[in-house]
Amino acid sequence: MTTSVAAVVVAAGRGLRAGGDIPKQYRTIGGEPIIRLSVRLYSVHDEIAMVQPVIHPDDGALFAQACEGLVALPPVLGGASRQASVRAGLEALASRAPDIVLVHDAARPFASPALVCRAIAAVAATGAAIPVLPVTDTVKIVDDSGRVQQTLGRSRLRSVQTPQAFGFASLLDAHRRAAALGRDEFTDDAAIAEWAGMTVEVFEGERANVKLTTADDFARAEADRMMALADVRSATGFDVHAFGDGDHVVLGGVAIPHERGLHGHSDADVALHALTDAILGALADGDIGAHFPPTDPQWRGASSDRFLAFAAARVRARGGEIAHLDLTIICEAPRIGAHRDAMRARIADITGVAVGRIAVKATTSERLGFTGRREGVAALATATVRLPWSAA
């Protein structure tokens, strides 16, 4: 029989020390709420069978939005303390009776899949295991008047992280007994396990697995992420399509009524084609014709949002992000200005880039050349892409 492992992700606190007007679990790092990063760590992990989020009673709508599309059990509501919230998560899993449970604080969004594997491996020895790091700062006990009472020898001190791993039945039993006796002082689950007489094993934690608590923690995490995406590249894309018969053109993903149409193998959206090539250029990953050959009948009349979404997905697959997109459309007609914001919104939708990072501009060519003679539309795009630093 295979061992079934559940994860309880605890996100029921208010987290007011982080500042801002929403609880810290719902603040974003790199555009993603930290609770989403924490739930996803478990929901996509091969060794985890089920994920039980525990949230604050006021946060139902925030949670639904933050974790949309992730595979997890419906959230349960936490209690007045972290201890009560973990117990609520364990009780919700009781009927499913997993063999092992990992308890994780949502405020630690950078734990790695490898750390989850280590937790599961370590719990086998005694039924309770926690990730720890050696303490490198000197630690002192200070009295209420702010005076040092004692300096602790740090060689045996460890700072403790999550996920903490336990035999499910033993941890649930320990929580139930503590609650029945009104013992509510425990700040982590290992403390309850210790109180219940379990032997708690330690395994190696991760420096990157920090708990985000203060506004400063969030600022540092965002700066660290930017530092890691240090390979900043800009590239251009250019495209032309000719006018032909028709009653509208598609530009920037928006259909615009016009006395002529644009001809091409796909929907002939020059703007999205130029953007697609700019992004592929930043990746040094060929061009639109290499990925979507015009000789392939499946792209006849295709909506060009597919090409652009493909290029954006190639960036994400490399662990990168699109920092900025800049588009210039060159034609005498139709007039672009009235459609500018609709195009920006559509491009944001297709690429997942914030609309404030998307520029759409238009110009004529003063009646010169093929665009000036109204024979077609040209588009020029620049993409700025951030990738994780590597030698390649």
Ligand code: MG
């Ligand atoms: Mg084209």
